[in-house]
Amino acid sequence: MSFSSLVSDMTFRDRGDREETRSQVSRARSYQSTAATSVSISGDISSQLHGGYSHPLARAWQAERQLTKSMLIYPLFISDQPDEDIPIPSLPNQHRRGLNRLLPFLRPLVAKGLKSVILFGVPIAPGAKDILGTAADDPTGPVISAIKLLRRAFPSLFIVADVCLCEYTSHGHCGILRDDGSLNNALSVDRISDVAMAYADAGAHCVAPSDMNDGRIRAIKLKLIESGIAHQVVLMSYAAKFSGCLYGPFRDAAGSSPSFGDRRCYQLPPGGRGLARRAIVRDINEGADIIMVKPASQYLDIISDAKELGKDLPVAAYQVSGEFAMIHAGAKAGVFDLKAMAFEATEGILRAGATIVVSYFTPEFLDWLSN
Template sequence: MSFSTLVSDLTYRDSTHSPRPSAPSHTASTNTARSHLSRAQSSYASTAATSVSISGSISSQLHGGYSHPLARQWQAERQLTKSMLIYPLFITDNPDECTPIPSLPGQKRLGINKLIPLLTPLIAKGLKSVILFGVPLAPTAKDALGTAADDPLGPVIAGLRLLRRAFPQLFLVADVCLCEYTSHGHCGILHDDGSLNNTLSVDRISDVALAYAEAGAHCVAPSDMNDGRIRAIKLKLIESGIAHRVVLMSYSAKFSGCLYGPFRDAAGSVPSFGDRRCYQLPPGGRGLARRAIRRDIEEGADIIMVKPASQYLDIISDAKDIGKDLPVAAYQVSGEYAMIHAAAKAGVFDLKTMAFESTEGILRAGASIVVSYFTPEFLEWLDT
């Protein structure tokens, strides 16, 4: 199936759904809607026809990786500090949403109107960075192309613009994936047989990354695990003239497994069929992880990430060995966080002790950046 055929049938596998209605407080004109759809339709052509040409390897493009003061701090190696932490936020298309996530104790799905009240006290305690995940809740918000991922009125772009104005010093990371926005729940565009179409997925995801960067993200972080998406994103950032000020953080070694359940509940991204084993790495696939890390470094990644964290300390160590001169990030995923909470609730361990031991083990393995749901607690527990 060609990309143009997919575009002409936006309701592929969902043919009975009507077009997505805009939220009452975010009504867009017909022209705006058509313009947004046009962006999705032109995704493949715009990437394939890119005119960018740079001398030497694309990995020679370094400025984006240290353009921001926090990104410069991430180049150093040290013990756990507040500046190493990135706090995940789930932002919905309901501006006033504030709903606890039962499987993620203490975490909530939030509308953009709730972001400033949440973040103001955390920033006062030393919060330096957040990563945004979009959670479209409208019944018809999803389609086969993940069209809503770069909707100018969608939760991520609206959130980026709001936070850049409200907190100029806060470092904003935008997760880049399609799973929250596709009707099938997978991380890209599919072939007719339901398998992942890597080429079309990379074209689409690189457009989404560019849209987030243009909306104010200091860092774009593709988590889809499609082959070649780092190079495609880097080229688009260069072509748009903003590569020198945008950090590209790759989920380079993202393993499949059962530890993402609470996240998928929070983000509404459970696949409607099959699983993600054909594009996420298999548990035990250490050699594949090393190859993926090398590939992403060669394609221009400024930071490489390992996910999950605590179960893959050997991979974090490998990442630091392969990318000796790059910061290594680790994501303490939702399942790790939930298990620590459950153990503390059962009286097996003290929450603070277990959270510290888990995180310090990640740092000893070689990470210098940690994406953690424990960030609010660490802001209380840490002195610096």
């Protein structure tokens, strides 16, 4: 069965309210299934290159260089409460912000040279989460609203939209589940690719699926091609995303902890270098424009592998919340200097082969870097 044929039944079982079900189904729209034969393209899907360099910043990412402001992407947690501005205790100096608080915060950073942000939605309203994560592509939800707001306010800012369901599902997992609690890859990919399309349609310059479901890069690429916008949307793959203990502060910020079990069945196991290499090759072949490794500092060998396997693609590395929090804790304890350690960790990532860094240190780097 397809996602479209199950959405109504599954939402009804979760909510038990027919009127609410109809509302949720309208929000959880599904595009027509995109088998490879339904898309007329010349050559393999990996031949579709224009999206990867349609934007000036994306073109700049094609070049290797030393640490500069243009290679930094700043993570933002966007609340569905418009006036919220709440510090995240486990993530120093980071806040969860609503739309009304977003522009005043970003204006001075853009003036200092902020080039790119990655958006994570945080639904807090009662009833916002369900088993399908239907709020993920709600046209009035935090991510789509933020994309439109930022496009108007900062025309030159490059907007990346993280694509996942964990923040929006009542169970906290990164897809749609079977009755036994395991991940249904086919339905999850259909749903994830719909969400990616909604963000692209809203104006995101880049969509970045982080769910780790098999085949989601190809599904998104095909839908971008069918919709006629593949030439203007960068597809960044979290190709090598490892499970581990460094995501706690992020889950506090995004409210995305699983309600049961863990994500080891779809995130890569620590030490799974062979699996990471296979995932990188798979996502390159499925049409990814950028390959990401996460976490960053603990997987320098995987960053190096990504650069080897995708030597003609930009490689991104995510300095995850746990890495950031540990550096702050060490500096607070007087073990080392914050600035020196932030530079050392980031430059190590670059030496390993990354050309893009997703970092919570971005505001500090805007002050520390001259260009």
